[in-house]
Amino acid sequence: MNYEFTIIVPVYNEQDCLPHLFDELKAYLxxxxxxxKVLFVDDGSSDRSPQLIKEFCLKTDHFNYLLFERNFGKGAALKAAFDHIDTPLLGYLDADLQTYPIDFEKLLPFAGKFDLVTGWRKQRKDTPVKRISSLIGNGVRNFFTKDxxxxxxxxxxxxxxxxxxxIPMFKGLQRFLPAMVLLQDGKIKEVEIPHYPRLAGESKYNFRNRFMGPLLDCFAYVWMKKSYISYKVSEKNE
Incomplete structure (x- = not known):
């Protein structure tokens, strides 16, 4: 089959969400x-997530997986997936189902004209602490990236x-995808999407990794922006 689109799903200790996620992804396909098609990347989970992913993918068409030997972080999971993609378009979806696969249909109409299309969770369904820390984190990143x-x-x-x-690999990669596309002179667009409460499991984020980590990553991004090499060949002789 000539696939056009691969959905990447990074997973870390989401065994309680996975059965529902499998159902939603199958329905969306x-x-x-x-x-x-779908590519799961298990980031060294210590629960039953790797077993559930493997069992599901081996018996279900259009689903594949990568299992890390230990926890490397979401940025590494995304980069590993990018390196294995063979479709012209790729998507990214968290395993907690606070966003749903069907909402890729809100983004796909813009995927021809734009090089990155991202959702905007305008009406967040998170705890006050999570909303505030995300607001601060987005503000800090915007200050540095101007995306x-x-x-x-x-x-x-x-x-x-x-x-x-x-996109070069670095920790916190997922926070800078729009900015990294802009560095390549790409075009980006934001589209409003629904947001849902977490159905099961626990959030992996807190104030420290939503603010302090991203703040340090911003300095890495500034260095990378100054050092980033980008070129386009206008002509070549075969």
Whole structure:
């Protein structure tokens, strides 16, 4: 099958969410407006997530997996997925189902004209602490990156694969995807999407890793922006 779109799902200790997630992804693949497959990347989970992913993928068409030998972080999970993608478009979805796969249909109409299309969770369904820390984190990133995104960290995105594969790997990668596409002179767009309460499991985020980590990552981004090499060949002789 000639797939056009791959959905990447990074997973870390989400055994309670996975059965529902499997159902939602299977249902979406039957409705998707482009031919779609799914790539799970388990980031060294210590619960039953790797076993559940493996069992599901081995018996279900259009689903594949990568299992890390230990926890490397979400940025590493995304980069590993980028390196294994063979479709012109890729998407990114968190395993906690606070965003749903069907909402890729809100982004896909813009994927031709834009090189990255990201969701905007305008009506957040999070705890007050999570909302405030995300608001601060987005403000800090906007100060450094000037990407003018309302919701840089929204875990529902579509990226042209050639742009994603040119992004250098670093910790906190997922926080800077729009900015890294802009560094390549790409075009980005934000689209409002629904947001839902977490159904099961526990959030992996707190004030420290939503604010202090991103703040330090911003300094790394500033260095990378100054050092980033980008070029386009106008002509070559075969």
């Amino acid at each position: 039957g409705k998707a407006s482009v031919t779609t 003018h995104m309302h919701d840089t960290g929204c875990p529902l995105k579509i990226i042209k694969t050639n742009y994603a594969q040119n």
